[in-house]
Amino acid sequence: MLWGMLYWRLTALGRLRLAVASQKKWNVEVSSGQLRSSHSDREQQQQQQQQQQEHGQEPSYQIPQTTCLLEYRVPYSPSAYPIARPGRTPPTAPAELEEDLAIPTSPPPGARQLCNPYSVSSSRRLSSVKNTLLDLTFSRPAVAHRPHKEGDGYTPREDHDFNSKEDPRAFQRERSEYSVLCHDLSEPQFPPLSAEEASLLLHRVTVLRGGLQPDAIVDFLSALGRLPPPLRPPVRGDSRFAMLCRYAVESLPRMCPTQLLALLRAFVCLELPPGHSMLALYEAELCRRGGMLNRTQLLLAGDLWRCLGRSAPLYLDVTLTQLEQSWQELSVAELVQLLYLVGEGRRAPAALLPRLELLLLQYLEELTAEELGAVSLGLFKSQSVLSQCTVRRLADIGLAQLPGMSNLALVNLLKLLRFSRLEHRGLLRALGQEVPRRAGALGPPALMHVALTCSTLRYRDERVLEAVAAAVLPLASRCRNKDAAKLLWAFCSLGYDPRNRTAFLGSLIQQLRVRTEELERYPQHLLTALLALAFAGEFPSDLVGLALSPRFVSLASNFHQLELKKDLFMLDGSVGLELPDWVGPRLPSQLCHEVTKVLWGIAQEDMCQRPEVLEAEALLQELLGGPSFVRKHMILPHTRSIDLEVCLESSGRALPLNECSTLTALAPPNPRARTASSRGWEEQHTAVPLTEDLLAKLLNNLTLLPPSQPAELQPQHSTPCRASEENSRQICSGVILTEGLLDALTGRPSTALPLPPRPTGPRRLAVQVCSRNQYCSDTRFLMGLHAMKRRQLGQLGYCAVELHPWEWLPLLRRSRADKLAYLHSKLYSTLD
Structure with a gap:
């Protein structure tokens, strides 16, 4: 027996020397x-x-390994693996390290196998429940690249600062209070840990194993967090690091909040993948201890989750619930940091938001420019609806601090204005000086947001748009599909053609062609771009064919995040009207019928019930002879708007719509014919008959109406002084003088082109009760969608008759006779 034991010890020693020599x-x-x-x-x-x-x-x-992680056929040897005893210090001498490096071999028959307390394989036999939660695959590099489903607590790192030249967390350097609320990503870790030190530290983990205490685990992970960036990936893939993470998970209940936060900070430094299964356990533990954390710890943990790229929605809910109880005690820095986290979490607290708004109003004057930008971004991302008064005050503060505001803060403020639909005149006018000065330093996303804000607010400023177009052109290759699509939408919806129109549109269209692989993930961007181009009359055949292909239509129709069927329908309808030679794919008729039914239902509940539309419909029926002469419907359903259709003979007699349809069915209008709707006002009204009635109206005298006018328009008294107050308003109302009318009356020379031959046969009129939203703000430029509709109505043979809001809405408060006279002049002027 003694000789046997001596034999096996000598054999183990020989194997140890062979292992050391092999290791060298x-x-x-x-x-x-x-x-x-x-x-x-x-x-x-x-x-x-x-x-x-x-x-x-x-x-x-x-990194260099000090242990040999070969496959263990029989991972147990009592002679080569001394059993750890309580209180034993970890081996640090070279001899002891060589002892731990010994490769176990198979023992002779009959030898009893003891569990190796230091082997990697033994660490996988921890709690089966924990191993299930941890997926038993800590060391797989593919964890960072595996796809994640929505709702698993994982959020990819945001791309709002794609190509950005500024730090979106710059506001955290504005006050010293942020040092305890946030993790500084730019803070250097001194002294950096070398590869040899990291390997030795991981080896100590295998030696200590079950003897690791929470403070030692925190120290080990914090030390590994000081590794230089090139050495972090191999450490994350090391099995010994997986062992350390498992021991940390087992020790979670014994850790204090400070240790938990230190572990999260270490994971941030190690760039742990946001989808790592272990992080869900840490989130659950922090949620369980939410009531034990103070405000500083709550906000710091939230910032660490953000640095990891993980949304942690459950933890954010716990944080908001805890802070709701002490919201009045929040400082300026805590309020700004909270709104930043709310924005990154994409969720606005319904109960807490009104209180945060009150606190924000209290601290408005103390906010710096960068903090104002962070607050604006947080409110925008979380879709938080604030009162117009609060948003206006934020814009006022931003306007006062505009010269010293960073580009990123300015863009964030514009995002909030766009979401709130607040047209802050002072700030928008200031963009005329600021954007040309800053455009060269802005990336494609920032330029896109500037242009999109102008488009949403219908603000058409040539200085801003020209500066954006000039800056985008050299950066087109860096534009994402999102940037290219929304830039096209911004310019085309405003109906603005930049000086470099051909190059501008061509470069963005080419960028869409280059990035077609992204369209399956974000189909809405292709439709946005193509609809914008349709506004401008551009239809790139390859992209249109792709958008209307059965595969893409199926993809867009089943897209769960947005309703894209209406956009497909608008594109298909525009292609059918403006590309008569199109032989590419089209939408199925069943889908078109389905979307038309939905759009008409929406129109009946909204547009058809507006007072100005109902009033115009009733007066037109009275003027023309009854309901059969006026039809309220969607002539072009894909434009999502209604019209009042009227049919007039060349003599001026109104025709019932069923008779008009019968007369024109055999001779459809030429879609390429130039109609009155495509000509300017001066071209339509260069020859105005100067009658006594018109002179009387212009001179505010008694109106002498011909017998053909409605009886309601004839005066009831012979002189104005004897008329009643109502009739006096009718007599002295006058007509609206426009430049075209004055040119015709005074004989001023006109540069208009000669009129085309007068069309014969009945005229089909599309009377449109316009709203101010159809025009650019404070201008008479039609927005892109409505300009496209006018163009397509002309191609279909209709003459568009616009009841301008600045003319029709004031008339609603006047007499019926004035409104009838206005409608009469609008309708019959198309026959002149």
Whole structure:
């Protein structure tokens, strides 16, 4: 027996020496964070690493190893693996390290196997429940690249600062209070940990194993967080790091809040993937302890989740619930940081938001320009609806601080104005000086947001739009599909053609062609771009064919985030009208019928019930002879608007719509004919008959109406002085003088082109009760959608008759006779 034991000890010692000699033959060298080995197995491993790098995966190992992680056939040997005893210090001497490096071999028959307390395989036999939660795959580099489903607590890192030249967290350097509320990503970790130190530290984890206490785990992970960026991926892929993470999870209930936050900070420094299954356990633990954390710890943990790129919605709910009880005690820095986290979490607290708005109004004067930008971005991302008064005050503060405001803060403020639909005149006018000065320093997303704000607020400023168009052109290759689509939408919806129109549109269209692989993930961007181009009369055949292809139509129709069927219908309807030779794919008739039914239902509930529309419909029926002469419907359903259709003979007699349809059915109008709707006002009204009635109206005298006029328009008294107050308003109302009318009356020379031959046969009129939203703010430029509708009505053979809001809405408060006279002049002027 004694000889047997001596034999096995000598055998183990011999194997130890052989293992040490074999280990020295590896000749491990560190070069640019990668292992180089002369051993054939390591060469194969290096080839695998290169293949992983080519596929965008993290290499498995790039630091020198002090343990040999070969496959253990029989991982137990009592002579080579001394049993750990309580109170034993970890081995640090070289001899002890060599002892731990011994490779176990198979014992002779009959030898009893003892559990190896230091082997990697033994660490996988922890709690089966914990291992299930941790997926047993900590060391897989593919964890960072696996797809995540919506609702699993994972949110990809935001791309709002894509190509941005400024730090979106710059506001956290405005006050010293942020140092305890936020994690400074730019803070250098001194002194950095070397590869050898990291390997030794991981080896100590295998030695201590179950003896690791929470403070030691925190110290180890915090030390690993000081690794330089090139050495972090191999550490995350090391099995010993997975072992350390498992021990940390087991010790979670014994850790204090400070230790939990230190672990999260270490994970941020190690750039742990946001989809790591272990992080869900930490979130659950922090949610459980939400009532034990103070405001500083709550906000710091939320910021660490943000730095990890994980949304942590459950933890955010706990934070908002806790802060709701002490919202009045929040300082300026705490309020700004909270709104920042609310925005990054994309959720607005319904109960807490009104209180935060009151607190925000209290601290408005204390906010710096960068904090104002962070608040605006948080409110915008969380879709928080504030009162117009609060948003206007934020814009006032921003206007006062505009010269010293960073580009990022200015863009964030514009995002809030766009979401709130607040037309702040002072700030918008200031953009005329600021945007040309800053455009060269803005990236494509920032330029897109500036143009999109102008479009949403219907603000058409040539200085702003020209500066954006000039700055976008050299940056077109850096535009995402989102940037290109929304830039096209902004310019085309405003109906503005920049000086470099051909190059501007061509570069953005080309960028859409280059990034077609993104369209399956974001189909709305292609439809946005094509609809914008349709406003401008541009139809790139390849992209239109792609958008109307059965595969893309199926993809867009089933897109759960947005309703895209209406956009497909608008594009298809525009193609059918403006591309008569189109032979590409079209939408199925069933889908078109379905969308038309939905749009008409919406129109009946909204547009058809507006007072100005109902009044125009009733008066037109009275003027023309009854309901059969006026039809309220959607002539062009894909434009999502209604019209009052009227049919007049060339003599001026109104025709019932069924008779008009019968007369024109055999001779459809030429879609390419130039109609009155496509000509300017001066072209339509260069010859105005100067009658006594018109002179009387202009001179505010008694109106002498011909017998053909309605009886309601004839005066009831012979002189104005004897008329009643109502009739006096009718007599002295006058007509609206426009430049075209004055030109015709005074004989002023006109540069208008000669009128085309007068059309014969009945005229189909589309009477449109316009709203101010159809025009650019404070101008008479039609927005892109409505300009396209006018163009397509002309191609269909209709003459558009516009009841301008600045003319029709004031008339609603006047007499019926004035309104009838206005409608009469609008209708019959199309026959002149």
